[in-house]
Amino acid sequence: MNNKGYVSPETSERIQNIINDLNYKPLHSARKLATRKTGNIGYIIWESHFSEVEMFYSQIFLGMEYAARESDYYILLTTVKDDFDPKTDLPRFLKYNDVDGVVLAGRVPHSLVEYLDKQRMPFVLVDYGIPGKIYNSVLIDNYNGAFSAVESLIQSGRKRIAFVGGTFSHPSIKERFRGYKEGLESYNLISDGHLKKYTYLEDAETSREIGEKGVSILLTEKLLPDAIFCCNDTTALGALTEIQRKKLKIPQDIAVVGFDDIPTAAFNLPKLSTVRVPKLLLGKEAFKLLNDVIDNPRLPAQTRLISTEFIKRESS
Amino acid sequence: MNNKGYVSPETSERIQNIINDLNYKPLHSARKLATRKTGNIGYIIWESHFSEVEMFYSQIFLGMEYAARESDYYILLTTVKDDFDPKTDLPRFLKYNDVDGVVLAGRVPHSLVEYLDKQRMPFVLVDYGIPGKIYNSVLIDNYNGAFSAVESLIQSGRKRIAFVGGTFSHPSIKERFRGYKEGLESYNLISDGHLKKYTYLEDAETSREIGEKGVSILLTEKLLPDAIFCCNDTTALGALTEIQRKKLKIPQDIAVVGFDDIPTAAFNLPKLSTVRVPKLLLGKEAFKLLNDVIDNPRLPAQTRLISTEFIKRESS
DNA sequence: AAAATATATTAAAACGTTTCGATATAATAT
DNA sequence: ATATTATATCGAAACGTTTTAATATATTTT
Numbered sequence: 001m002n003n004k005g006y007v008s009p010e011t012s013e014r015i016q017n018i019i020n021d022l023n024y025k026p027l028h029s030a031r032k033l034a035t036r037k038t039g040n041i042g043y044i045i046w047e048s049h050f051s052e053v054e055m056f057y058s059q060i061f062l063g064m065e066y067a068a069r070e071s072d073y074y075i076l077l078t079t080v081k082d083d084f085d086p087k088t089d090l091p092r093f094l095k096y097n098d099v100d101g102v103v104l105a106g107r108v109p110h111s112l113v114e115y116l117d118k119q120r121m122p123f124v125l126v127d128y129g130i131p132g133k134i135y136n137s138v139l140i141d142n143y144n145g146a147f148s149a150v151e152s153l154i155q156s157g158r159k160r161i162a163f164v165g166g167t168f169s170h171p172s173i174k175e176r177f178r179g180y181k182e183g184l185e186s187y188n189l190i191s192d193g194h195l196k197k198y199t200y201l202e203d204a205e206t207s208r209e210i211g212e213k214g215v216s217i218l219l220t221e222k223l224l225p226d227a228i229f230c231c232n233d234t235t236a237l238g239a240l241t242e243i244q245r246k247k248l249k250i251p252q253d254i255a256v257v258g259f260d261d262i263p264t265a266a267f268n269l270p271k272l273s274t275v276r277v278p279k280l281l282l283g284k285e286a287f288k289l290l291n292d293v294i295d296n297p298r299l300p301a302q303t304r305l306i307s308t309e310f311i312k313r314e315s316s
Numbered sequence: 317m318n319n320k321g322y323v324s325p326e327t328s329e330r331i332q333n334i335i336n337d338l339n340y341k342p343l344h345s346a347r348k349l350a351t352r353k354t355g356n357i358g359y360i361i362w363e364s365h366f367s368e369v370e371m372f373y374s375q376i377f378l379g380m381e382y383a384a385r386e387s388d389y390y391i392l393l394t395t396v397k398d399d400f401d402p403k404t405d406l407p408r409f410l411k412y413n414d415v416d417g418v419v420l421a422g423r424v425p426h427s428l429v430e431y432l433d434k435q436r437m438p439f440v441l442v443d444y445g446i447p448g449k450i451y452n453s454v455l456i457d458n459y460n461g462a463f464s465a466v467e468s469l470i471q472s473g474r475k476r477i478a479f480v481g482g483t484f485s486h487p488s489i490k491e492r493f494r495g496y497k498e499g500l501e502s503y504n505l506i507s508d509g510h511l512k513k514y515t516y517l518e519d520a521e522t523s524r525e526i527g528e529k530g531v532s533i534l535l536t537e538k539l540l541p542d543a544i545f546c547c548n549d550t551t552a553l554g555a556l557t558e559i560q561r562k563k564l565k566i567p568q569d570i571a572v573v574g575f576d577d578i579p580t581a582a583f584n585l586p587k588l589s590t591v592r593v594p595k596l597l598l599g600k601e602a603f604k605l606l607n608d609v610i611d612n613p614r615l616p617a618q619t620r621l622i623s624t625e626f627i628k629r630e631s632s
Numbered sequence: 633a634a635a636a637t638a639t640a641t642t643a644a645a646a647c648g649t650t651t652c653g654a655t656a657t658a659a660t661a662t
Numbered sequence: 663a664t665a666t667t668a669t670a671t672c673g674a675a676a677c678g679t680t681t682t683a684a685t686a687t688a689t690t691t692t
Contacts, residue, residue: 008640027678029677029678029679030680031679033346034680040390051375055374074409076390078381079381318650320651321670322669323668342649345647346647346648346649347650
């Protein structure tokens with residue numbers, strides 16, 4: 001049954017038939033007791049990330065769940081509070097040692113990551129990294145995604161491409177800015193003072209509000225930007241709203257491009273051009289990497305980069 | 317430790333201290349093996365419901381997860397395909413008997429419900445019901461929610477209130493329509509032919525498209541409706557889009573009201589008036605009811621009704 | 633022909649709890 | 663004084679697997 005030792009195909013089949021006839025299912029709890037594994041994997045996200053409008057992290061979860069179906073693992077989803085303290089707020093499955101490993105998605109309390117590291121609990125970060133630390137992680141190729149988005153804008157004739165974004169404490173956003181900047185540079189579209197004029201950065205969690213505020217400030221420039229690259233779709237949606245409020249035409253007056261390809265992007269009016277992040281794949285890769293780490297805990301930390309795809313819709 | 321037998325407070329405390337000193341945590345798998353319980357609860361939704369734009373069913377899950385934290389249960393979330401067949405597509409945790417009970421949220425394959433019923437697996441339906449069958453369920457008070465929404469529209473002077481909705485095979489939508497209709501009736505605002513003229517029903521899963529289509533058809537009437545009550549927020553968002561596309565003013569020309577209060581509703585432009593469904597509470601109640609059912613499987617099936625609250629924002 | 637390898641069978645210990653029964657004593661009620 | 667109830671302690675069986683070792687035979691390789 002467990003594919004161990006010497007078993008001839010004939011015997012194996014004979015046994016399988018008996019298993020089927022009896023409808024025998026091994027009892028998980030007994031098996032776990034004997035193997036001293038839990039058979040569970042934890043999935044942790046910030047509470048606000050899960051409660052939010054977007055389904056981004058839910059989709060990553062779903063990708064993991066799909067992958068888990070081919071395995072014996074169950075996935076336990078939980079959220080941690082914004083003011084997380086490992087002493088008191090540890091998820092139950094960590095407190096009671098009910099998982100063999102953990103996936104952490106998006107921005108996540110550093111104290112939690114350190115706790116896991118200290119406990120030698122296998123874990124993988126998805127779409128997040130902690131500056132100065134190297135952990136097992138699955139990341140989006142933000143740099144090239146942003147680069148290609150900007151490139152597309154340039155190829156459709158845009159000259160003054162602005163950037164609107166949230167906090168750089170999330171490395172994804174920082175990388176997207178870098179892709180934006182170097183994209184412009186490689187086409188020589190970045191004059192002195194460009195970034196000063198056409199960049200709106202706010203040190204806060206990304207939101208519609210940042211998009212709205214960013215646009216309203218950018219639109220005070222003498223020479224209006226003719227395109228805005230936003231650090232993600234949520235921000236871009238806010239940007240669209242504000243541009244429409246100011247009675248400018250999209251994409252004629254200003255083109256807008258987002259990042260992520262959240263479901264709303266395709267349903268918005270106008271439909272949002274964006275950089276598609278394959279969220280299910282992110283989840284799947286995280287699951288696979290975590291399995292590798294669980295099987296081989298002393299492997300040096302590795303990072304797997306997931307590439308993106310530019311989706312041109314109505315807003316650009 | 318398990319609060320059984322005679323234990324004096326003194327002894328109990330003494331033991332607790334030792335437990336703390338040793339940082340002893342009972343091993344779940346051993347405990348489960350001995351008790352023949354799994355300690356898990358399954359949460360099942362349609363795949364399309366989870367992948368969708370809205371976080372409706374994710375919020376219900378979160379409500380359950382919060383409630384579960386006070387218990388020893390873990391919740392296993394999984395989705396089932398649209399063309400579900402119990403023979404081949406049974407969720408793993410059912411196939412391998414790894415749950416003590418199941419919560420099913422939203423529209424769900426009848427064959428699955430029948431399977432659970434036949435297996436005598438404790439289960440609870442949330443926001444769904446199967447006509448002619450009585451199962452344990454936690455439902456939204458759709459009737460009164462719709463009634464109060466319509467009432468609010470009437471009180472702000474609307475006379476020709478239309479309804480746009482999706483398939484009645486989801487009882488919630490049917491009930492919302494009933495609340496709408498009886499709301500109008502009780503204010504004598506429903507003339508001959510009113511429903512014929514001012515009702516758009518499409519026998520399909522609710523979507524933005526239904527909202528858009530519904531509005532574009534309603535706007536062909538000689539006497540335009542001055543308000544539209546949509547069967548849910550998603551539909552209402554579509555309706556808003558189409559109304560704006562037709563250059564009508566919201567709420568001046570037409571007021572729009574949705575149902576559910578999904579997060580997007582508050583961020584849309586204009587902000588959507590809607591009937592708030594306490595999604596976390598739905599999840600919590602489902603969890604509590606399921607626990608009751610697990611503890612006492614032969615209790616007659618009961619339904620718990622969760623009431624709603626009308627939220628007036630910009631669109632009405 | 634001998635050695636190595638592949639296949640097969642069986643028994644026993646171990647995993648860490650719960651449950652049950654036996655035994656005992658102290659405190660309280662009758 | 664006796665019976666009942668509350669408290670405390672202990673040992674053993676049971677839950678259903680995995681793991682290991684021991685033993686054996688058949689098949690293949692040297």
